[in-house]
Amino acid sequence: MTTAVKPADWKARRRIETCLDENLFVEAAAGTGKTTAMVGRIAELLRTGRATMESVVAVTFTEKAAAEMRLKLMQRLEELAAAEGAPSGEPRPPDELSWVEQALRSFERAQVKTLHAFCTDLLRTYPLEAGLDPDFQVASSSVLDRLAGQALDELLAGSSENPEVARVLRRVFRREFHWESGVRGSLVAAIRLLAENGDFTAPWSRPRGWNRRAELDRAVQALVDLDARTVVDAAGDEDNYLIRNYAEIAICVEDLMGREQDGERDYDYVERWLKAVLDRRTGWGWHGKGRFVGGFSTDELRERRAAARQAAKAVADRADADLAADLRQLLLPVVDRFHQLKRAGGWVSYQDMLVRTRDLLRGQPEVLRRSRNKYSHVFIDEFQDTDRLQVEILLLLCGADEPSGSAGPDPLSDLALVPGKLFVVGDPKQSIYRFRRADVRLYERIRRELGCTVLELTTSFRSRPMLQAAVNGAFSKRMTGSSDGTQATYVPLAPHRPEIPDMPAVLALPVPEPYDRGGGVASWAIAASAPAAVGQFIRWLLEDSGWKVSDPSGGDLVPVEARHVCILSRRFQSWGRDIMRPYAEALEEEGIQHLLVGGPSLFEREEVVALWNCLAAMEWPGDRLKVYAALRGPLFALGDHNLFEYSRRLGPLHPWADPPADISGARQDLQDVAAALSILRELGNNRNDVPVWRTIHELLSRLRAHAGIAWRKEGGDMALANVLRVADRAREFERDRAGSFRGFLTWMREEAERGEPVPGVLPEGEVGVRVMTVHKAKGLEFPVVVLADPGCRVSRNPRRFVDPDVRGGLWAEQICGCRPSDVLDNSEEEIAREHAEADRVAYVAATRARDLLVIPAVGDPPSSGFKTPVNYRDEDPGWMDALHDAVYPEGPAGEQRPRPPPGLPRTSVGADTVAFRPDRWAANYGRPRKETVKTGLYESRAGSEVVWWQRPEPAGTGPSGADSSGEGETEEGAGNDVNWPGALQLWQAERAGATEKGSQSSFTSVTVREVAGVHPEPSANGSGAGADAFAVSAGGRPEWHRMEHDLEFRARVAEVRGREFGDLVHAVLRDLPLMPPDQPCEEGETVRDLATVLARAAARRALFPDNAELVETAAELAVRALRPPLLRRAATARAGGGTVRREVELLDRSGLAAEINEPMREGQTPPAVLRGTADLAFHEPGPDGGSWTVVDYKTDLDPEPHRAGYEAQVSLYAEMIRRATGLPATAAVLVL
Structure with missing residues (x-):
């Protein structure tokens, strides 16, 4: 015990x-x-x-x-x-x-x-x-944007002569992110920002001693005095990047001087021009090469450029601060109007x-x-x-x-x-x-x-003791508290769980190619190399490691699976670029199931973009690029050669162009193009007559896209959920705005540009590697956590400053690309807060792991003498820097000898952790340098153990990736004897064969409705007489039960009867309790009440149009159907221990389909499977096992024209149940 x-x-x-x-x-x-x-x-x-x-x-x-x-x-x-x-x-x-x-x-x-x-x-x-x-209703982000835009439009309409308004409108704001849609979008975002922080009422400060004209003149003169054109002409070296930057500056200065030759200086334009010049981030960071160029010292040129940029930037920042204060004062009345519009519409945020x-x-x-x-x-x-x-x-x-x-x-x-x-x-x-x-x-x-x-x-x-020791050792040095309370004091974690043997707790994942061509460890090179390394490691972890982790559900040790792994990053996007997409692609390349949680906007996802292209082709059929994107996209999936040949031989790729009269004689691939254009034409013609969501569902149905999307290699279920979510958003859009088809497409495009993370639907039971941000993972835990995006740096340009202790509270934040003076004056304090939060983000990420924490790292430390890039300076740390003490070995680089790691072969010791270095470091290429951290087990600077993992080499290669046999071809001679035309023809033939084989089903099936000749699925073989004859000979004619209704109710049914009405009645009868209509259910409501609820829910699920009469009549007919003796028998059978099955799926493989179809399909392979769905089947206990009764509901006004087919249908259901259970089965038709 x-x-x-x-x-x-x-x-x-x-x-x-x-x-x-x-x-x-x-x-x-x-x-x-x-x-x-x-x-x-x-x-x-x-x-x-x-x-x-x-x-x-x-x-x-x-x-x-x-x-x-x-x-x-x-x-x-x-x-x-x-x-x-x-x-x-x-x-x-x-x-x-x-x-x-x-x-x-x-x-x-x-x-x-x-x-x-x-x-x-x-x-x-x-x-x-x-x-x-x-x-009141809680407003969505789109509703708030619409109201803010309405308030802004009122301002612009009434203040067009206001000089401050003119200054704002003439200013071209830098598009920091791709979703900022111009000046208006920036102003709408500013209105919402000011409204959301309206409880902070302190005014924003203005730059002290600001003289707009004098300071802008001084900034321009600083760039003119740089004399960039003289330097460029004297140097004459176009390959020197420093000189290239001087050339860009010279062009900008000459552009401004040219504009001012014929008039006075336009200071609004100078502000815009100055921002454009200074925002050339890459050029200002170019250092050039050599000690001298064109008679100038490169050091002197860099110093002169830095001084000019510093002077110009100081003025530009103060101009921004002045404009931010003006802009806030200008927009405060608009914010008040925004609140009025919300109140008038009953909206709250x-x-x-x-x-x-x-x-x-x-x-x-x-x-x-x-x-x-x-x-x-x-x-x-x-x-x-x-x-x-x-x-x-x-x-x-x-x-x-x-x-x-x-x-x-x-x-x-x-x-x-x-x-x-x-x-x-x-x-x-x-x-x-x-x-x-x-x-x-x-x-x-x-x-x-x-x-x-x-x-x-x-x-x-949560975490095992070794992992806790690493976290304690790393963060106890970083979280030492602060006098102003901006950083917490670290409290060590105390262990409780038992240790896991033969598996490391902290693993350093070497970034294989961290260098750029110039010889520096570059963040872009790390970003490009890390995803593949992560994908390879996870595949090895799942397939080859043999490691076991604690199962979250029970705590027992189980082999690691994809569902145990989570990839965490601090961000999903940077400058409009999806940071985590390469990681998802790396997992796809390795064949690992995964799930991207959150991330980019719903409207930026691949499947949603494909849907938008198709809808846009309907709205703008004359835009050939949109039509091409729709046809070439994954929904229609037509090849370039098909589209090109169709447009060359048969006609333009225009939905409204008439197809050739002889299209039926063309090749099948060209007929597919014509069919695709026909779908776009038909749906586009009706797009303004039906709801947008119906057009979307009709498109997906025509293309059978539900299955195609769901059967994608990875993440198909989530992709399908995202597409269906667009249809839901269309319903919301039309409900909130009563907008048009074109309005919805425009709104989708605006949402994509905004880039706000509209979370996709997370399918229930979805398993696989999770990919999410640290903020999304808050409160979650995973056996294995892999950190991603090691190149993410902490910002050196804070966007906000908050001081709640000021009277009224101060909240100053960048709006429209302009940082207020309060932010500039307190930037050092804000940078310290940003760095402190970066440590906390790393702590949250590290403590999500239960058993294994994987941290990407560069094996060549900066102390090794290698060149390091500008953005790796101490004042610009990365988000994982707090974990470096848990990753890098104790002592000087290269002095600690690696030991064999637990759970890994002894050969995983002493290998180089950098797969590629530039030529300048290639003297000892293929062997690790002395300063490089090699693979193996170390004691880290945090006092804990860390394993540097060895990346598995491809078969037949040595440590450097070269052919171990030494007989590899040279680059010049590689592939000279390949017969490319023949290889292409062989590939095309194999592809055609695979396509043909894939289009043939492994077995054939047929539905009961088809063989019985029941409308609206007429039999391919005729009227279904063979099925009728077989059914009658097998079980006799089924019983017919008809319900009697009063004339008033029959008139109500006649008005709404149709396919939708029948579907609703069947849906209600599937779930309605078999009890008297006025008897209370378990929920306290009557069966009649429940029927109405079920009918409404079924109508919403089926996306039927809002029709109260249709819903109420279907619910009433379903309730009346409970009265006939046939359904009362079913209720009695259940009470007596029998079985009642509703909407039961039937599948027969005994050869019944072949027996029915054999006389009508001479020379053809008979179907192997017969399938169908019975409305009701109940088993009544009795001697010899009892018997089954099968009931089929019919809502036709006059079922007599289809009597034979209905009888054959329900008789076949009974025969299928008889063969499956071995018990007698009788058939009955209930005409409602």
Whole structure:
């Protein structure tokens, strides 16, 4: 018998559950079980009767965290209800069980939710007191953009002569990201930014001593004095990159001087010109080569250029700051108008809900009093990620002072709390949401001043001890606290889990090719080389390592699988470029299933772009490029040679061009082109007569694209979900805007340019390697974590500055490419905050790993003497720098000898970790240099162990990748004897054969409806007489049951009857309980009520148009169908132990299909499989096993014309069941 080991912090955990009259502030490190601790305290409050389920509010950061907490609380309460005594082992108090059972009964009223959800409930309870429309709606980002654009247009229409407006409109803002759609898009973004941070009211500062004209003149003169043209003419060396940059400067200066020859200087243009010159980032970083060029010292030229750039940039930054202040003042009335438009439409943003809730509680004493009385206990999770507004709301609920309706004391420090009402949990080391207004300084202040008892949870149940040692050693040196509270003080993780043998905890993944051609370790070279290395390592890990990891579901050691691995990066995009796409492609190349969680905008995904191209070809059929993109894309998938030959021989690629009269005699591939154009023409012709979503679904249906997308090599299910999500967005667009087909396409393009991450749908049960950002992974854990994007650098140009201590609060942020003066003046402070948060991001990433942390690293350290690039300076660190101490060996480079690593062959020691170096370092090429970190096991600078992994070499190659036989061909002689025309013909023949083989099914199948000749699927063999004859001979004619209706109801049915009506009736009867219509169901509503709900849900799923009469009539007919004796027999059979199956899929492989079709398919291979779906089949117990009855519903007005086919259909269903079960089966038709 083993005794459970107490965690090192067991006293703190015990105090959380027992000291219920104290306000507690718990600092819980990663993986310490903070959710379990919170749930334990809530359960104790409920168990002891101190609180009820309705009086406890627990606020979480995400919906997922809320769901997890609710589940754990339910489990804990069920355990308490099933226990025989109190948790302490003593006899249970008399009322304890009743309190627990009451909590379970009222569990659905538990207030465990996100803060935004809590605020929504409060505002809907008191909408008038909050000044809101009682039916307010939360606005989507697109709605907010539309309203902000409307407010902006009103400003532009009424202020066209305003000089500040003219200055703004003439300024061409630098497009920092590809989704900024010009000046208007930048201004709309600025309006929304100012609106979202409107609770900070302090004005922005202006540059001190700013004289616009004089300073712009000085900046221009600094560039003119550089005399770039003279230097270029004297040098005459076009290959020198330094001289190339001088040439660019000379062209820009000459352009400005030329514009000013005939008039006065236009200072608005000079501002724009200065930004354009200085934004040539690559050119200003060019260093050139040699010591002298054209008689000039290269060092002198660099110094002169740097001085001129510094002088010009200082002026440009001050001009930006001046414009930012003007722009804010100009847009404040627009922001007010924006809020008016939201109120008029009944819209609120998420930030509005927080502001309104705070104002409601502070301004309405009676509302605050009621809320305090309603909620006896307040729990706050992830406190480090809250902002001042959120904290004010929650602390106001915990106050003990009498509400006054005024601002009162500062709720962040001066508020008196009710003892035992507040429980806060957080971790300043995991504060990584500064971009969402979270401020770690606020956390430290509340922790220090609020007067709560502070406890620490340090025992981590997540990571293995060796991994914890690496994390402790790396971050204890970085997180040493700060006087201003911008960085946390590190609290070491205490171990609890057993160690895993024969597997490293920290693995350094060498970046194989980190050098550029100039001999420097370049971030772009690392970015290009790392994805392939990650893909190769993960394939080796899954297939060849033999390592085992702890299964998240049970904790047992299991072989590592793709679902155990997660790739984490700090970002998904950089300058409009998808950073993580190369990693996904590397996994695809290795054949590894994966899932990209989040990432680029939904409208930038490959499958969605393909859909947009097809829709655009319908809207703009005269745009040949759009039509080509649609036909060439993955949905139509027509080849270039087919499109070219069609346009050359048969006609233009235009949907409205008439196809040739002899198209039927053309080759099949050309007929496919004509068919594709016909689809675009037909759908385009109807695009404005039907909803956009219907056009999308019709296109997918015509192309059978659902299966094609879902069967992609990797991620097909998610790709299909994304395409269907576009149809949902089309419904939302038409509902919110009543827009047109073209308007929807324009909106999609704008959303793609904005690039906001619209998350794709995550299919349930999807497994594979996850690829996500650290922020997305917050709160998650994985057995194996691989860090990605090692070239990501921490910004040296802060965009915002926040000072909540200024009167009214100061929030200054870059708008329209202009940084306010407050940001410039406090840039050093903001850079320090950015660097501190980068360490916290790395900490969160490292602590997501349970068993193995993989960190990309460059084997040649900077101390080895190799050239390092400009962007690797100390003041520009990377996001993984905090982990370098856990990666690089202790001591000087090259001195520590590697040892054999655990779980790896002994040959994995001493190999070079850099696969390629430039020629200048090739003296010892093929052998590691002395300074290079070789493969093997080391003791890191953090005091923990690290393994530098050896990349497996391709078969038949040596360490350098050369042919080990020494008989490889030279580059000049390689491939000279290849017969390229013959190889091409062979490939084309093989491809044609593979295509032909793939188009032939491995077996043939036929549906019951086809062989029975039932419309709307007429039999290919005729009327189905053979099936009818076979069915009658096998089981006799089926029974017919007809329902009788009153004339009024029959008229209602006649008005709506059709294919959609029949589908709805069948869908309702599939799920409707077999009981009397007015009998209550388990949910408390009647069968009739449930039928209406099912009909509405079925109509939404099938994307039927909104038609209340159709839904209500279908529901009523389904309810009436429960009355005939046939369905009452089914209900009786179920009550008597029989089986009732509805919408049952039938598949017959006994040869029934061949028996039916053999007389009608002479000379052809008969189908092997017969398939169909029976509406209802029920088994009635009896002697000899009982019998089956099969029922088929019919909603025709007059079924007689199709009587023979219907009888054959249901008789075949009965025969299929008879052959499958060996029991008698009778058939019946129920005419509804």
